[in-house]
Amino acid sequence: MNVSVPFTAEQAKKLKAGDVVNISGVIYTARDAAHKRMLEEYDKTGKFPFDIYNQIVYYAGPAPAKPNEVIGSVGPTTSYRMDVYSPVLLRFGLRGMIGKGIRNNEVIQAMKQYTGVYFGATGGAGALLAKHIESVEVIAYEDLGAEAIRKLVVKDFPVIVIIDSEGNNLYETEPIKYRK
Amino acid sequence: MREISVELITDTIAQMCIEANCCLNEDVHTALERAKQKESSPIGKEILCQLTENADIALQKNMPICQDTGMAIVFLEIGQEVHITGGLLEDAVNEGVRKGYEKGYLRKSVVEDPFLRVNTKDNTPAILYTKIVAGDNIDITVAPKGFGSENMSRVYMLKPSDGIEGAKKAILETVEQAGANPCPPMVVGVGCGGSFEYSAYLAKKALLRPIGSHSDKKHIREMEQELLQKMNDTGIGPQGLGGNTTVLGVNIESYATHIAGMPIAINISCHVTRHCHKVI
Ligand code: SF4
DSSP: OEEEESOOHHHHHHOOTTOEEEEEEEEEEOOHHHHHHHHHHHHHHSOOSSOOTTOEEEOOOOOOOOTTOSOOOOOOOBGGGGTTTHHHHHHTTOOEEEEBSOOOHHHHHHHHHHTOEEEEOOTTOHHHHHTTEEEEEEEEOGGGGGGSEEEEEEEEEEEEEEEOTTOOBHHHHSHHHHOO | OEEEEHHHHHHHHHHHHHHHHHSOOHHHHHHHHHHHHHOOOHHHHHHHHHHHHHHHHHHHHTOOSSSOOOEEEEEEEEETTEEEESSOHHHHHHHHHHHHHHHTTOOOOOBSSTTTOOBOSSOOOOEEEEEEESSSOEEEEEEEEOHHHHTTOEEEEEOGGGHHHHHHHHHHHHHHHHTTTTOSSEEEEEEEEEOHHHHHHHHHHHTTSOTTOOOSSHHHHHHHHHHHHHHHTTOOOGGGSSSSOSEEEEEEEEEEEOTTOEEEEEEEEOSOOOOEEEEO
8 A cells, every 4th residue: 555645634544553555755754852852842933843734753763874875774763752742743733653662542542533643664674664765854953963853755665554543553453363 | 911902902893883783693684584484474474574685785785784773882801811002991992883883874872961861973982891801812792782672671689489480470571561662573681690780781691692592501491492482472473563473582691699689680682683793
């Protein structure tokens, strides 16, 4: 299944937990430090450093690019560290998040209420994921280094829908099938 | 006395930081290949295929296997016949890390203070363990450690009466609670005995042992085998999305301890368990 970003709540509703999805378009990287600053900036100015409506945030901080390469390895970081910030962003229309690992109940409730999708990218497959990135531009908080916000243009970026907008959650439903 | 210059130490460590981060160790690669054959979940199998493909791309492009190129954990076993010349050992190690992370385009992931959190921008300082041994060589191991998995690690101060069953329960519960967070399949290092901090050190050392190797103490070996089976029976699977490849290996180190205690430390690592070893 293909998803191009930006994508609407209507489109997000069609995605179901377990769907294997290729994302194309623009996504934005942000980790803990960037999330913290984004919300501080919103409190002060009433604006985010980019328009988050119908967009996707990728929890990642790349390794530096070598000469002649677009980007270094860039796999997902563990998502639960962003749990305190995500409900607010979902309320303002953030549509998708890409990361790895569990989310807390507040995030899942906000995803249901505001129609958000949580995608998983394969943790530790940074070299493979880098091949799906066509361009990179730091758009905010450059001083944070790897943790700065980067605008990535991606092509067929491979992810799996882990938690859908109805709250179906692969981490809850799948492991028990294989438990002995 | 054999003289070894700090430059040699620096250059060797710089090279090793790059090698450790870009070439997946043979034992991990083999374990992933084997897991691919055995994994019964289709998504799990697909993920394992991505992981070996990822390692191949990293090797071919000489780029890091994972963007979290870790904190550099350096173990030195220094022969007591060695005289280090030209500077201080600790500076030489940090200079090696600085050079390696710069030259290898590795990510700088170290902040200078746990609360103020300003990035040091060169991945120093390293975590350095030294041991004085016989001989006139320096035996160097560089083991970059990512924190997605490090954060899932634990130390338990169990009671002697908890026994080996109590220890197994603690280890298994740590893996189950780590779930999808440490990028399973994991590698689990366990340190049993010693003191509070020494058990954690042993757990880290256990991760340096090749996957598939076993303790030569019978009861520990049996514990490793039983736990490996039980962990893979949890169903967590690759990336926590279900399957029977939750853990690639369980390595346990043990040491003498006090009559009143039984420290058990569990150091969780991932499928990007890295270490590079050289003797100079
Ligand atoms: S847990 Fe391991 S594979 Fe996952 S991001 Fe961290 S270092 Fe990479």
